[in-house]
Amino acid sequence: MLACYLRLIRAGFRRYSTYRQAMVAGLATNVVFGFMRCAVLLTVFAGSAQVAGYDPSRTVTFAWIGQGLIAVVLIWGNTDFGERVRSGDVAVDLLRPVDLQAALLAEDLGRASFALLTRFTFPLLIGLAFFDLTLPGSALRWTAFGLSVLLAILVSFAIRFLLNLVAFWLLDWRGLLSLHGAISTVLAGLAIPIAFFPGWARVAIWATPFPAIIQAPIDIAIGRGSALLLLTHQLTWAVALLAAGRLVLGRAIRTLVIQGG
């Protein structure tokens, strides 16, 4: 059984590594935005060397890791599964002798691994070439960062899975998806460090699962806050949201009516 999921991971990796031109095009966009975000964020250091515990080096590291993670965690969502629900192809998926959620997760892990090798690594190298980045200094911190990225993928997958499940009930669920896309940039900590916000907003944002997707791995990389606490935040949300996904999937299947056959 495990071998089957491993093969799904490999299939996900292969599927996305086929579109090289698309990968390079997306990469170019991430890099241009990386330079722009650096310029925008560095304006806060006009009068002071430190802002909310960030120095210029940590700030540009924030920008480049964030740009690198966009494609890894698909921060603005994806619609592949929802489209299968809409078209009815999900009926075929349900006939397969694998767990639907686990199979989709396996494929997503494969996709994310390819994104890590390309869309994450390259912007980070560009960042290293042009800026003074603050990266983990010890093997332990690199390990914590790796674990944090894995948890970020799990949380993002769980959110995307739940959003796509809505397609079982709503014929046109794109409105909901675009609403999610609209709030995730700021809530995840892609546009601006969450620490720059006033205290009440910081508490409110960290109470959502979104910082687990971008800000938490960044904080671990640049050594802000307790790594253990950050990993716990991510793990809690990953477990809760994956469980919620299972629950909703169970209900969704009961509402499903397959025509014909």
Place this chain on the structure above:
Amino acid sequence: MGEHFTVYRSLLAASVRSQLAYPASFTLQCAAQALLQLQNMVVILVLFSRVGEMGGFTRQEALLIFSLAGISFGLADMLVGSLDQLGRLVRTGTLDALLLRPLPAMTQICATDFALRRVGTVGTALAVLGYVLATSDISWTPLRVAVLLITPLTGLVLLGAVWVAASATTFWLVEGQELPNAVTYGSGLFTSYPVSIFSGWLLRLMAFVVPGAFVAYYPALAILGKPDPLGLPPVLQYSAPLVAVLAAGVAALAWRAGLRHYVGTGS
């Protein structure tokens, strides 16, 4: 020409009707666009909570640039943003069908996928502009009023030209349809900040090669009667209409070259 316009209008009407067919979804999408624009403003406000000025601009002045850029970007995305789909149209062969019809391909693509939801972006940007104008102390002259009124239009032409020219690259790089995003959505971000915060190749590329500086930055300087922190000639502050015409010309040439290069993906 008049005949084209009638067809264009009915395509547009059909597109709008189809978007309004799911009112709940459409409302959510409008709200999402408004929220996206608000979110971009929150970023600026949070930055200004940490620092007094940005690239030589106060918060009010930066918000003027942000709102002018938002109006133009929202309008451009509404009218020509669907050119993002060009790669898909080429791959699936849909473009061949469009080329057979007696109406320019670009007109058909833009009319059938007219993004009405972008009224959310434009509405939010207009509200911010209203707030800025009501709370700022600008000494109005007829010339400044004229600049204010014409800027959404010149900005629309400029960003629309960027969109068309960038999308035309898809004729050569069929799979790379995300590449234009670097300058289209990239300009969305770039133009909503004072360009004086950028420097080096990024400033040259996004402000002058891609004429982002003329969308909101120079018009805002003209409206505020403020010298250019970049120290470039003051005449640039009033050059936006001219640059817009030039940009539209370049975009038309790029699109034509792309169409001429296109031979279909075949099967």
